[in-house]
Every structure is written in structure tokens, then in C-alpha cells.
Amino acid sequence: MKELSLNILDIAKNSVKAGATLIEIVIDEQDGWRRLTIRDDGCGMPPEMVATVTDPFTTSRTTRPVGMGLPLLKLAAEQTGGTLSVKSSQGEDHGTEVIATFAMNHLDCVPVGDYAGTMVTLIQGSPEIDFSFTYRREGGEINLETAQMREILGDVPLDTPEVLTWVYESLTAPE
DSSP states (O other): OOOOHHHHHHHHHHHHHOOOSSSEEEEEEEEHHHHHHHHESOOOOOOHHHOOOOOTTTTOOSSSSOOOOOHHHHHHHHHHTOOOEEEEEEEOOOOOEEEEETTSSSSOOOOOOOOOHHHHHHHOTTSEEEEEEEEETEEEEEEEEEEHHHHHHHOOTTSSHHHHHHHHHHHHSSO
16 A cells, blocks of 8 residues: 555454444654554454464455455565564454554655545544544644544534544644
């Protein structure tokens, strides 16, 4: 994928399919490294699936026999000297965590891309889910918590055009 925001969209949509009620997305840039963490409280994956999840021929899809999201994210991270780790558990402490690191000064480091558009798409497509988004970088931090938004907005649905416009603008406002 040409930008990290597309990987975020792909992984978060998998979290939605896994029944997550909370999806946390953190992009943390410091000391020349970009770390992407996506954590959910979905149903989790069995250990045998976790062991092969970066193989393109491992997928839970029924529409096609390949799943390229995590394999492409792993490739993008490793091309910069970074890493990808996937942890998942089922049962009482269920959920999945994906962490990818990228050397930001490497020629092959993919740009973050349109993270605001990705968050708007996720909220519009799954307004009932709690999303927590944090982007830390030199010079500032951007945060968005849909649970807080619900408290403030009351009966106003998160997927209304005015709310989605506000989300996009608040995530792209100059620091």
C-alpha cells in the first residue's frame, strides 16, 4: 500500500469484523522512528492463525484465498529496517494488537497519508464503535476519542455529515 493510512483502514476494518467495540490507533514518531500501534478488543485469533497471519495465503476471507494487508505492512516496515509484530488472544482477555515500526529517514518509508480521511471513513462506516486515535510527532499531538464525542453530542449520531466534517477538520487543523 502506498500510504500507512490505507494499512490502518485495512486493519481497523478487520477489527470491526472481529466484533471489536474499541479500536485504538496510535502513530508515534520520535527519534527517527515511526511506530504504528493498532489494538482492539475483538474476538482475537487462535495461535495457529497468529503464527501465519503475515503469509499472504492466510486469510479468513471467503471471497478470495489471499490476504495482503498484514504481509504488505510487514514488507513496508522491514524495507526500512523496521519490524511488525502481531499479538492476539481469545477468551477472557480477547483482542489483537499490531505494531509496526519504520525508520523514517529510509528512502522506502511510506508516508502516513490521509489519516484524517481514514478516521472519517472508519467512523462513518461503524459509528457505534469507539475509536481512539492519537498521532504524536515532533511539535505536537493530535487526539480523537469517539466516546468523548458521544458524551458531548448526546443524541447526534457520529456519522452525520456535520460531525464527520468536524472530525476531518479537527484532525487536519494546523498545530
